[in-house]
C-alpha cells in the first residue's frame with residue numbers, strides 16, 4: 001500500500017451531538033439545510049502552480065474544489081459550508097497556526113471539519129512530532145503520505161465527506177430539536193402551563209418556572225414536594241396525596257383540581273395533570289406532567305353556578321307568584337260568586353220580607369178588630385156559657401193568628417223591639433226549666449255559661465223566643481234523643497258578618513248532634529215558610545224570625561250544619577257597655593186600677609180598627625171621638641179642649657202618628673198621646689218617647705195603658 005493513512009477520531013465535543021443525532025435515525029433526514037456534499041472542498045495550495053491532481057481527482061469523483069493559494073485566504077474560506085479541507089503540511093507549517101486553531105475551537109458543537117493533510121514521505125520522530133502538533137491544532141485530521149495512490153486519496157476524501165455529512169445531519173437534528181423545544185416552550189407559555197417531574201423514589205420535585213407560578217412562587221424560589229403539599233388547601237391535601245399514590249400504583253393518568261394557598265395568603269385553584277414514566281424494568285421511574293392556574297375558570301364557573309341558582313330561585317319565585325296570583329284569582333272568583341249568591345239570597349229575603357211585612361201588617365189590623373170585638377162580645381154574653389165557649393175558641397184562633405203575624409213581622413224586621421242591655425247568661429239560666437220541659441226526656445240540655453261577660457244590646461223577650469225556637473229545632477232533629485249544648489261567649493273584636501262593623505259581640509250558640517242539614521236545606525233554612533216538617537208541624541218561620549231579629553238588632557245569625565253530624569246555630573248580638581244590668585225580669589203586670597172615664601180621641605185610618613177600639617173604650621166607660629186621618633184629628637184637637645187623651649195609629653197617609661203628635665203639641669202641649677203600632681220602624685227620634693201599645697191589643701191591655709197615662 002502506497003502512502004500512509006491516519007485516522008484521527010473527532011473531538012469529543014462533537015461526538016456527543018453526533019451520537020445524539022444518529023440516535024434520531026433517518027426519519028428527520030432533509031429537515032435541516034445540508035449543503036451539497038459534492039462541492040466545497042477547500043484546497044490550500046500556495047505553490048500557485050495548480051495542483052491539478054487533487055482538484056481533478058476530486059472533480060472526477062463529483063466533488064468541486066476551491067483553491068486558496070494564500071494562508072489568509074485559506075483562513076477566510078474556512079466555514080460551516082466547507083466539506084473538508086486539503087493541504088500539504090509543508091505549506092501549512094511555515095505559518096502561524098494559532099488562527100486556524102482558534103477557528104477549529106470556535107466551531108459550533110455539531111461541527112468538526114475534517115482536514116486531509118498531505119505529508120512528505122519520511123519517518124522519524126520529527127515527522128511524528130509535526131503530525132502530533134497538527135493533530136492538536138486541527139483536531140480532526142487524516143494524514144496522507146505522498147506520493148499517494150489516487151484511490152487512497154479518493155478513499156480518504158470519501159471518508160471525510162461521509163463524516164462531514166454526518167455532522168451536517170447532526171446539525172439538522174439539533175436545529176430541529178431546538179425548534180421543537182421552542183415550539184413546546186411557546187405552547188406551554190400560551191397554555192399557561194408549567195411542567196413538573198416527580199421522582200417517586202426520592203420525592204424530588206423538578207418544577208419549571210411556570211409550574212412554580214401556579215403555586216405563587218417566583219423562578220428563584222425553591223419548591224419541594226413538601227412545599228407543594230404545604231400550599232395545598234388543608235381540606236384538599238389528603239386527596240392530593242392519595243391521588244399521587246394511586247397514580248403511581250395503577251399508572252393511570254393523573255388529573256386533579258385542588259385549591260391552593262399562595263405565600264401571600266390568597267386562595268387559588270390549580271389543575272395538575274401527569275403521567276407515569278416507567279423504567280426499563282417497568283416500574284414507575286418518574287411522574288411528569290403539567291399544571292395550570294384555573295382560578296379564573298373556577299371563579300367563572302362558580303359565578304355561573306350562582307347565576308344559575310339565582311335564575312332558578314327567580315323562576316321558582318315567579319312560578320310561586322304566578323301560582324299565588326292564580327290561587328288569589330280563583331279565590332276571588334269564588335268569593336265573588338259567593339257574594340253574588342248571598343246578594344241574590346238577601347234580595348230574595350228582602351222581597352219576601354216586604355211582601356210578608358205588608359200582608360202581616362194588614363192582617364194584624366184585621367186581627368185587632370176581630371179580637372177587640374170578640375173581647376167585647378165576651379163581656380156582653382157573659383151569662384151564655386155556650387156563646388162564651390164559641391167566643392173563646394174564636395179568640396184562641398185569633399191569638400194564634402196574632403202570634404203568626406208577630407213572627408212574620410219579626411222576619412220582616414218590623415216588629416216592635418225593646419232594645420236594652422241584656423244579661424244573656426242570666427236569660428239562659430232563667431229559661432233552663434222551660435227549655436228542659438220543651439225538649440222532653442230523651443234529649444239532654446247541657447249549658448255552659450261564662451261567669452263575667454258583657455250584656456248584649458237586645459230585646460230579651462225576642463231573644464228568649466229565638467232560643468226556644470232553636471232548642472225546639474234541635475229537638476226535632478234528634479227524634480232518637482241526643483244532647484243540645486247551649487253556649488255563650490264574648491268576642492271583644494269580631495266581625496260576624498261583612499256588613500257589620502268589627503267590635504265586641506256576644507255569641508249565643510245552640511249545638512246539637514242530630515241529623516243535620518244537607519247543603520240545599522241549609523241554604524234555604526232561613527227562608528220564611530221553608531220547612532221540612534210535616535204539614536201542620538212547622539210553619540217554617542222559626543229561623544226566618546231569628547234571622548230577622550238578629551239583623552234588626554244589628555247582629556247576625558250564623559247557621560252551620562253537616563248532614564248526619566249535627567247543627568250549630570249562632571246568634572251574634574252587639575255587646576252593650578260593661579255596666580252590668582240585671583236581665584229584665586218578666587214582672588207581673590202592675591195591676592192598675594181602671595182610669596176614670598175620660599174624653600178620648602181615637603185616630604186610625606182603618607175604620608174597622610177605629611170602630612173596634614172605640615167599642616172597647618166606650619165599654620170601659622170613656623167618651624170617644626173618632627178621626628180617620630191626622631188632619632181631621634188636629635182639627636178636633638184644636639176645637640175641643642176637653643179631649644184628655646189621643647190614641648193614634650202610627651202608619652197613616654198624610655200625617656203619621658208621630659207627626660200628628662208634633663203638630664198637636666203646638667195646640668195642646670200637655671195633651672197625652674198613646675201610639676198604637678203594628679210594627680216598630682218609627683223614624684229615629686220621632687215619637688219614640690211616647691207610650692206605645694202593640695197591635696193587636698186586648699181591652700185589658702188598652703185599659704192598663706190608659707190607666708198608666710191618666711193616673
Ligand SMILES: Nc1ncnc2c1ncn2[C@@H]1O[C@H](COP(=O)(O)OP(=O)(O)OP(=O)(O)O)[C@@H](O)[C@H]1O
Nearest residue numbers: 473474477525531532533538539540541542543567
Ligand atoms: N237543628 C236543626 N237540625 C236540622 N235541621 C234543622 C235544624 N233547625 C232547622 N232545621 C231545618 O230548617 C227548617 C226550617 O226551620 P225553621 O225553624 O225555620 O222552621 P220549622 O222548624 O220547620 O218550623 P217552625 O219553626 O215554625 O216549627 C226545618 O224545617 C229543618 O228542615
Ligand SMILES: [Mg+2]
Nearest residue numbers: 469473542543
Ligand atoms: Mg223551628
